[in-house]
Amino acid sequence: MMALTMNTGTLSTARDRRARLTRDAIGVLVILAVAVLGYLLFPNNLALLTRITAIALLVLSLDLVTGYCGVATLGHAALFGAGAYGAGIAAAHFGITDPIAMLAVGVVAGALAGLVSGAVVLRAHGLPQLVLSIAIIHLAHEAANKASGWTGGSDGLAGIMPDAVFGLWQFDLWGRTAYVFGIVLLIAAFVVLRQIVRSPFGMLCRGIKQDPLRVRAMGASVHGTLIRMYAISGAVAGAGGALNAISTQVVGLDSLSFTLSAEALVMLVLGGTGSLYGALIGTLSFLWFEDVVSAANPFHWLTIVGALLIAVVLFAPKGLYGSLAALIERRGRKGR
Amino acid sequence: MQTVFSIGVDALAYGMVLFVISIGLSVTMGLMRVVNLAHGAFAMIGGYIASYAARDLGLAYAVAVMLAVVGTILIAIPVERLLYHRIYGQPELTQVLMTIGITFCVIGIANYVFGPTLKTIPTPDSLREPVSLGFRTVSAHRLFVIACGTAVALGLWYFIERTAFGVKLRASVDNAAMAAALGVKTEVVYAVSFAVAVGLAAFGGVVGAELLPIEPYYALRYMVTFLVVVSVGGAGSIPGALAACLLLGAIDTTGRYLMPEFGEFFFYLAVIAIVWIFPRGLAGRAK
Amino acid sequence: MSAIFDVRNLKRTFGGLAVTNDVSLSMAPGDRVALIGPNGAGKTTFVNLVTGNLLPNSGSVALGGEDVTRLGPTERVRRGLVRSFQVTRLFSEMTPEEHVALAILQREGRTGRMFASHRAMPDVMDEVHALLARLGIAHLARHRVSEIAYGQQRLLELALALALKPRVLLLDEPAAGVPQSDTARIEQAIADLPADLAVLMIEHDMDLVFRFARRVVVLAAGEIIFDGSPDAVTKDARVRQAYLGSYADARSVA
Numbered sequence: 106m107m108a109l110t111m112n113t114g115t116l117s118t119a120r121d122r123r124a125r126l127t128r129d130a131i132g133v134l135v136i137l138a139v140a141v142l143g144y145l146l147f148p149n150n151l152a153l154l155t156r157i158t159a160i161a162l163l164v165l166s167l168d169l170v171t172g173y174c175g176v177a178t179l180g181h182a183a184l185f186g187a188g189a190y191g192a193g194i195a196a197a198h199f200g201i202t203d204p205i206a207m208l209a210v211g212v213v214a215g216a217l218a219g220l221v222s223g224a225v226v227l228r229a230h231g232l233p234q235l236v237l238s239i240a241i242i243h244l245a246h247e248a249a250n251k252a253s254g255w256t257g258g259s260d261g262l263a264g265i266m267p268d269a270v271f272g273l274w275q276f277d278l279w280g281r282t283a284y285v286f287g288i289v290l291l292i293a294a295f296v297v298l299r300q301i302v303r304s305p306f307g308m309l310c311r312g313i314k315q316d317p318l319r320v321r322a323m324g325a326s327v328h329g330t331l332i333r334m335y336a337i338s339g340a341v342a343g344a345g346g347a348l349n350a351i352s353t354q355v356v357g358l359d360s361l362s363f364t365l366s367a368e369a370l371v372m373l374v375l376g377g378t379g380s381l382y383g384a385l386i387g388t389l390s391f392l393w394f395e396d397v398v399s400a401a402n403p404f405h406w407l408t409i410v411g412a413l414l415i416a417v418v419l420f421a422p423k424g425l426y427g428s429l430a431a432l433i434e435r436r437g438r439k440g441r
Numbered sequence: 442m443q444t445v446f447s448i449g450v451d452a453l454a455y456g457m458v459l460f461v462i463s464i465g466l467s468v469t470m471g472l473m474r475v476v477n478l479a480h481g482a483f484a485m486i487g488g489y490i491a492s493y494a495a496r497d498l499g500l501a502y503a504v505a506v507m508l509a510v511v512g513t514i515l516i517a518i519p520v521e522r523l524l525y526h527r528i529y530g531q532p533e534l535t536q537v538l539m540t541i542g543i544t545f546c547v548i549g550i551a552n553y554v555f556g557p558t559l560k561t562i563p564t565p566d567s568l569r570e571p572v573s574l575g576f577r578t579v580s581a582h583r584l585f586v587i588a589c590g591t592a593v594a595l596g597l598w599y600f601i602e603r604t605a606f607g608v609k610l611r612a613s614v615d616n617a618a619m620a621a622a623l624g625v626k627t628e629v630v631y632a633v634s635f636a637v638a639v640g641l642a643a644f645g646g647v648v649g650a651e652l653l654p655i656e657p658y659y660a661l662r663y664m665v666t667f668l669v670v671v672s673v674g675g676a677g678s679i680p681g682a683l684a685a686c687l688l689l690g691a692i693d694t695t696g697r698y699l700m701p702e703f704g705e706f707f708f709y710l711a712v713i714a715i716v717w718i719f720p721r722g723l724a725g726r727a728k
Numbered sequence: 729m730s731a732i733f734d735v736r737n738l739k740r741t742f743g744g745l746a747v748t749n750d751v752s753l754s755m756a757p758g759d760r761v762a763l764i765g766p767n768g769a770g771k772t773t774f775v776n777l778v779t780g781n782l783l784p785n786s787g788s789v790a791l792g793g794e795d796v797t798r799l800g801p802t803e804r805v806r807r808g809l810v811r812s813f814q815v816t817r818l819f820s821e822m823t824p825e826e827h828v829a830l831a832i833l834q835r836e837g838r839t840g841r842m843f844a845s846h847r848a849m850p851d852v853m854d855e856v857h858a859l860l861a862r863l864g865i866a867h868l869a870r871h872r873v874s875e876i877a878y879g880q881q882r883l884l885e886l887a888l889a890l891a892l893k894p895r896v897l898l899l900d901e902p903a904a905g906v907p908q909s910d911t912a913r914i915e916q917a918i919a920d921l922p923a924d925l926a927v928l929m930i931e932h933d934m935d936l937v938f939r940f941a942r943r944v945v946v947l948a949a950g951e952i953i954f955d956g957s958p959d960a961v962t963k964d965a966r967v968r969q970a971y972l973g974s975y976a977d978a979r980s981v982a
Contacts, residue, residue: 121845122847233716233721236672240712240713240716247705247709305839305841309834325802367541408545410545415543415546
């Protein structure tokens with residue numbers, strides 16, 4: 106009897122593993138396909154596509170704390186901005202112009218910002234928590250504005266000249282290198298994050314989101330776990346910020362803004378929280394939509410974003426990906 | 442000395458404006474547990490209505506104030522019925538999104554209808570002249586704002602502590618289910634409170650227009666300030682909100698006077714410090 | 729006989745009112761103790777003091793000879809003091825398999841691992857399925873908790889507690905809210921608890937108390953008024969007084 110159970114256990118483990126790998130491989134292939142399609146369809150607009158990639162990293166990182174841990178924050182751009190300024194300052198003031206090194210600086214700066222803002226935000230719950238997150242992004246914005254010697258203040262930080270990637274691929278005027286660099290980064294981050302959210306650590310985070318008291322009664326530390334997730338989230342957002350600095354070669358105060366934080370949250374919820382796929386879909390559809398609408402009529406952009414948000418809350422509370430997944434699950438169940 | 446005095450008067454006036462606008466938010470949050478990020482939008486709507494009435498139609502200031510309050514409440518009623526009603530009892534994130542959506546819509550519409558420029562609300566001459574207090578002269582407008590804030594605080598205190606409706610309101614804030622079981626029509630309490638909250642926001646938006654100028658991004662610019670006041674004061678607490686407004690008003694005004702190049706740096710630093718020390722607000726109750 | 733669980737002179741007041749007053753209770757491995765008492769006797773406060781969710785004004789709590797009075801709830805769990813909840817607290821969007829795996833990984837200090845799924849850990853999976861099978865809910869391993877019946881959720885609650893390999897187990901009304909048809913399963917699961925485990929059950933249902941307990945402790949008005957055998961409890965004058973004084977339905981004791 107025991108042997109039998111063990112046998113089926115091992116068998117199902119192997120089968121599960123294959124199913125998971127297949128699903129992730131499909132995910133990576135879809136990202137690649139969309140990336141190639143974007144390259145072919147909009148060869149003159151690679152800058153926008155690269156920006157979407159950078160913001161996608163921010164929204165993925167937000168999904169880690171909001172979607173997986175249940176922390177609502179309106180200040181997540183602080184982590185993105187830390188990465189952007191970290192990479193930018195390293196290049197402009199310290200001559201660190203190797204793009205991989207700049208990326209590393211951005212990741213570390215983002216992770217540190219994640220640790221700090223996590224420690225602050227997790228101090229309270231509910232509305233005070235939200236207020237703390239908003240205060241952090243404004244504080245960071247004001248600080249960056251004041252420290253103009255380092256950040257360029259409201260003029261932005263210029264003079265960022267990244268070297269060729271691995272000494273082989275120069276960043277070109279058309280932004281091809283930057284685009285490929287960004288997509289490779291995004292895929293790498295996505296694969297790593299899929300691993301993390303499925304790991305025991307990720308499972309613990311999901312447990313905390315649903316019932317922190319229960320998690321404590323299992324002997325796990327809620328605060329410590331969330332802080333670690335915040336640091337990881339910061340690293341990912343920092344990578345996005347660094348990518349933005351490397352590809353645009355300037356860092357502006359808008360990368361540390363409340364608006365960017367709020368928009369990231371909108372994108373996440375539009376796509377659907379807690380799946381990582383939703384974060385990607387939300388970012389792509391929101392920024393593509395913004396590009397189309399603001400080109401047509403910039404005045405109405407905010408009204409339309411607002412209406413879009415209200416519509417999502419009323420008609421698709423699980424977001425685009427979440428609603429789709431729920432629909433497929435229901436179909437699948439009927440079929441069975 | 443004159444500087445200290447002007448800072449004091451300005452800080453008090455600013456704190457009172459914050460109080461008039463945010464107190465409704467505080468009460469409705471305590472009552473309905475809705476994280477309402479769109480509250481500032483109602484103050485802004487009030488400001489626009491008053492500006493239109495006083496500047497474009499040439500109506501008297503008092504009439505413009507009345508129109509602003511009534512008009513904003515009329516606009517708010519369908520918004521509450523159609524949109525807010527759907528998010529009562531929903532998760533916080535849902536409420537945040539819905540109310541940010543409403544805010545964005547209001548900003549976009551205001552931008553389209555009134556344009557991106559600042560709108561002034563002409564005040565009567567009596568409010569424009571400085572008033573002599575014997576040892577100092579003060580702007581009459583600042584005194585008027587301070588008086589309005591004091592009147593609102595006293596009026597609300599009387600309304601909540603001394604009237605039959607106040608008893609029902611306090612019972613509902615404390616325990617809505619229990620109040621309903623005791624025969625309080627909580628729906629009515631909610632509706633009246635929402636209307637009063639919106640009306641006060643509009644009133645505050647109009648009388649405070651010289652300190653918080655009316656423009657389309659008003660709703661977003663001061664969103665944080667109003668939320669901060671409520672969360673620092675503790676949702677549902679009038680003394681807490683008053684204390685938070687005066688404290689934060691003082692910090693913000695002093696910072697702007699003495700170190701304008703730092704912008705709102707000290708304001709937000711103070712916010713973080715206060716919430717850090719009092720995670721449930723100055724007057725927050727332990728749960 | 730050495731005590732695995734030792735509470736001494738525990739006292740806690742709320743605004744001058746002593747809700748727990750000078751309570752002492754000691755258990756040895758293998759003990760089966762039921763804690764009963766009328767409503768408002770201070771049972772909930774006692775549980776919170778023991779688990780570390782409340783700090784006492786005075787007195788001490790010791791686990792296996794170690795003083796844990798100043799330790800927080802998670803530290804006590806790690807030292808083997810585990811509780812179940814009166815109303816199930818489970819992660820509604822997770823499966824029983826994930827619940828139990830999480831508890832096992834937490835017990836082994838492996839929840840910090842970020843690059844391996846629990847499903848790729850055969851040792852964990854085998855233990856998960858063995859435990860679920862022992863409680864008769866193995867067939868539900870991959871259903872979402874929100875989809876399974878309440879009685880089965882209560883069994884999962886027990887599985888979670890067991891997965892932590894406790895030395896002392898606090899069962900807070902383990903059969904509360906379960907339909908009559910399912911209580912037998914839960915009682916069986918409780919009867920099958922490891923023999924060396926010290927179990928303290930807080931319970932209202934006297935039938936269950938008499939079947940389970942070898943020792944009954946009665947708490948009334950914050951004080952222990954009886955500590956002895958199940959046979960003696962109904963004959964005790966103070967117990968009768970406590971229940972008949974505050975309870976209309978005296979038959980639940982008689």
